[in-house]
Amino acid sequence: MNYSEMFFYSLSGIAILSAASVLACNNPVKSALSLVVHLFTIAFLYFNLEAYMLGVTQIMVYVGAIMVLFLFVLMLLDPTIKQINKTSAFCFQNVASVAILVFLCIITILSLEPIFYDIYLKESQDFGTPQTLGLTLFSKYIIPFEIASVLLLVGVVGSILLARRKS
Amino acid sequence: MNIINDFLPYLHLCPFVFVFLTGACILILRMIYGNQLAMVSYAITLAVGFILSIISLLFDQNIEKDYIYGESLLNPGSFDKCILFIMLFVTILITMSSYKYLEKKKIKAPEFYSLLSWATLGAMLMVASKNLLIIFLGVEVLSISLYVLTSITDYDAKSSEAGFKYLIMGGLMSAVLLYGVSFTYGFTGTFQLDTVKHILVQEQYNIYGIKIGLIFLLTGLLFKSSVFPFHFWLPDVYQGAPMVITSYLSTVSKTAAMSAVYKLLITFMTLKDVWLWPFVFMIIFTMVLGSCMAFVQKDVKRMLAYSSMVNGGYMLTGILSYVMNVQNIDQSTMLIFIAIYNLGSVGLYNVLSTLVKEKSEDLPYEQLHHLKQFSKLGWFTMVIVMFSFIGIPPLGGFVGKFLILSDAIDSSLMPLVIAMIISSAISTIYYLKVVGHISAENQSATISNKVRSEKTVGYYFVNVVSISAIVIAPFVLKYFLNITGK
Numbered sequence: 001m002n003y004s005e006m007f008f009y010s011l012s013g014i015a016i017l018s019a020a021s022v023l024a025c026n027n028p029v030k031s032a033l034s035l036v037v038h039l040f041t042i043a044f045l046y047f048n049l050e051a052y053m054l055g056v057t058q059i060m061v062y063v064g065a066i067m068v069l070f071l072f073v074l075m076l077l078d079p080t081i082k083q084i085n086k087t088s089a090f091c092f093q094n095v096a097s098v099a100i101l102v103f104l105c106i107i108t109i110l111s112l113e114p115i116f117y118d119i120y121l122k123e124s125q126d127f128g129t130p131q132t133l134g135l136t137l138f139s140k141y142i143i144p145f146e147i148a149s150v151l152l153l154v155g156v157v158g159s160i161l162l163a164r165r166k167s
Numbered sequence: 168m169n170i171i172n173d174f175l176p177y178l179h180l181c182p183f184v185f186v187f188l189t190g191a192c193i194l195i196l197r198m199i200y201g202n203q204l205a206m207v208s209y210a211i212t213l214a215v216g217f218i219l220s221i222i223s224l225l226f227d228q229n230i231e232k233d234y235i236y237g238e239s240l241l242n243p244g245s246f247d248k249c250i251l252f253i254m255l256f257v258t259i260l261i262t263m264s265s266y267k268y269l270e271k272k273k274i275k276a277p278e279f280y281s282l283l284s285w286a287t288l289g290a291m292l293m294v295a296s297k298n299l300l301i302i303f304l305g306v307e308v309l310s311i312s313l314y315v316l317t318s319i320t321d322y323d324a325k326s327s328e329a330g331f332k333y334l335i336m337g338g339l340m341s342a343v344l345l346y347g348v349s350f351t352y353g354f355t356g357t358f359q360l361d362t363v364k365h366i367l368v369q370e371q372y373n374i375y376g377i378k379i380g381l382i383f384l385l386t387g388l389l390f391k392s393s394v395f396p397f398h399f400w401l402p403d404v405y406q407g408a409p410m411v412i413t414s415y416l417s418t419v420s421k422t423a424a425m426s427a428v429y430k431l432l433i434t435f436m437t438l439k440d441v442w443l444w445p446f447v448f449m450i451i452f453t454m455v456l457g458s459c460m461a462f463v464q465k466d467v468k469r470m471l472a473y474s475s476m477v478n479g480g481y482m483l484t485g486i487l488s489y490v491m492n493v494q495n496i497d498q499s500t501m502l503i504f505i506a507i508y509n510l511g512s513v514g515l516y517n518v519l520s521t522l523v524k525e526k527s528e529d530l531p532y533e534q535l536h537h538l539k540q541f542s543k544l545g546w547f548t549m550v551i552v553m554f555s556f557i558g559i560p561p562l563g564g565f566v567g568k569f570l571i572l573s574d575a576i577d578s579s580l581m582p583l584v585i586a587m588i589i590s591s592a593i594s595t596i597y598y599l600k601v602v603g604h605i606s607a608e609n610q611s612a613t614i615s616n617k618v619r620s621e622k623t624v625g626y627y628f629v630n631v632v633s634i635s636a637i638v639i640a641p642f643v644l645k646y647f648l649n650i651t652g653k
Contacts, residue, residue, distance in 0.1 A: 106379070109379055141300075143180070143240045143241065143301070144240070144298075144300050144301060144304055147292065147301065147304045147305075147308065148304060150187060150285065150288065150308060151304060151307055151308050151311065153285075154282065154285050154308055154311050154312050154315075155311055157194070157278065157281065157282065157315075158282065158311060158312065158314070158315030159315075161275070161278050161282075161315060161319070162315060162318065162319075165319075165321045
């Protein structure tokens with residue numbers, strides 16, 4: 001086992017544990033902070049795969065923007081309601097059991113045959129750099145890119161529409 | 168001239184661009200004119216934009232090569248184009264039948280119509296592309312618009328509940344679909360379904376990961392088409408959504424999902440031993456269980472939700488028998504069934520939307536009484552559509568079911584044939600129940616006509632189109648079959 005593999009396994013371990021603690025924590029702020037840890041480890045996994053652009057985007061968008069927004073909303077809410085009521089623990093068991101079941105299914109299917117020896121994707125010299133990503137995004141994948149912007153527009157219009165209505 | 172030459176490779180995108188611009192134009196009109204414009208003008212804008220889109224679909228047939236940077240992303244074949252025609256036409260019909268209803272429900276028309284046109288853009292992308300990335304984006308655009316449209320009614324808690332349920336379940340299933348897309352990409356290195364098919368035929372790579380990807384892809388798309396184990400969202404969402412959106416869900420959204428499932432099955436034909444029997448069982452349960460559940464419902468909208476599920480089962484039977492026996496079976500069977508089902512449903516929901524109350528979306532059977540006095544044409548449409556759904560011989564519904572049955576027999580899918588006959592038999596009962604209720608006159612619980620919205624030009628037009636499509640279909644059929652040439 002070389003360093004890269006050790007790095008990968010330790011990071012995945014932290015990622016899984018922090019993802020579990022997002023569900024397990026009763027305090028919403030603690031949950032949100034565990035989610036920050038989780039997203040950071042995922043970003044480091046991307047770095048490990050030499051996808052630097054993706055990793056930086058992950059940190060900027062998820063950790064920088066979305067998680068700060070989460071915490072901001074949590075602070076705006078009533079600070080006395082920090083404990084979610086007891087049913088969440090029960091829910092957590094259900095969710096965890098289903099997740100573990102699905103995970104075991106996938107592992108079983110994957111372990112029936114060794115499949116990872118001939119993975120087809122090959123990396124080029126400038127894999128994962130902002131230049132490559134930008135060029136691919138704005139030439140080959142320009143149509144999906146534009147559709148994604150339509151998707152964002154739909155999201156904006158829809159959320160304003162729902163937020164402004166009378167209850 | 169240079170500018171024109173630059174735009175030429177993108178001309179085939181015209182239908183999609185028109186549909187997108189329609190939605191944007193409606194919002195801009197709203198911004199400029201405020202509340203001065205009548206509701207109808209937005210509906211007219213949508214209809215005009217969609218007609219432009221249909222025309223551009225007709226025209227771009229001579230531009231064969233749209234290979235931009237080596238991959239054809241949006242390249243609808245003739246079958247896909249027929250589906251696109253049906254979807255655009257049905258959306259225009261829904262728009263025409265909707266503006267009075269929106270006034271009654273106090274729904275903001277401009278936002279409603281722009282979201283409706285963008286939802287249609289998503290559905291069109293799902294149909295027109297053979298690229299998993301575009302199909303996923305199409306699913307997302309369609310779903311997110313529909314989550315909002317489902318919960319658009321201001322004061323109705325049920326509508327919000329329906330939207331929320333749809334959002335949670337749909338979000339989960341989108342994640343599953345995306346997981347499938349990433350698995351397929353990871354093990355084949357491509358998003359193009361044609362290339363995936365090629366790889367599967369050659370067996371040059373290990374296909375084990377692709378099998379897992381296929382399972383996730385099918386799960387995600389079968390949720391959208393509400394097939395048996397994934398149908399739990401269906402009745403609540405159909406009941407809570409505004410009637411116009413219920414109509415849209417059971418026609419355009421369902422057709423788009425079916426088309427995507429069809430493309431997947433064609434692609435993964437070589438992996439038949441993985442999915443065939445589970446899939447057949449799912450379809451059987453969809454048809455039989457769906458019609459049993461429809462039978463016990465007390466609300467017309469819930470009943471129609473299960474009825475659309477059953478009809479989805481019939482569509483899947485047609486698709487499966489085509490996929491199993493591509494050489495001998497004609498695609499026009501699917502087209503005919505889908506067209507007749509869509510046009511019938513639109514007429515049906517058009518009449519029902521005049522019957523719901525201002526404050527509530529519920530529609531118990533008793534509310535159907537006195538339809539005959541309220542509108543003779545509406546009553547006639549309902550009767551014709553119901554008889555067509557049952558499958559009474561001269562009508563279009565019979566032709567569709569008959570063709571699908573004969574195709575299924577040709578592909579020797581006997582379990583499906585038997586299940587289809589059983590579910591048709593059960594469905595006769597609940598469709599006739601509706602016919603009985605709309606014809607009832609001397610009931611004590613009368614609903615004043617004030618509740619019912621006014622009849623507009625759009626109302627009459629949609630009814631006439633729906634009736635004529637169902638009645639004329641059997642005669643046009645011969646022509647249809649000759650075109651595709653088998």
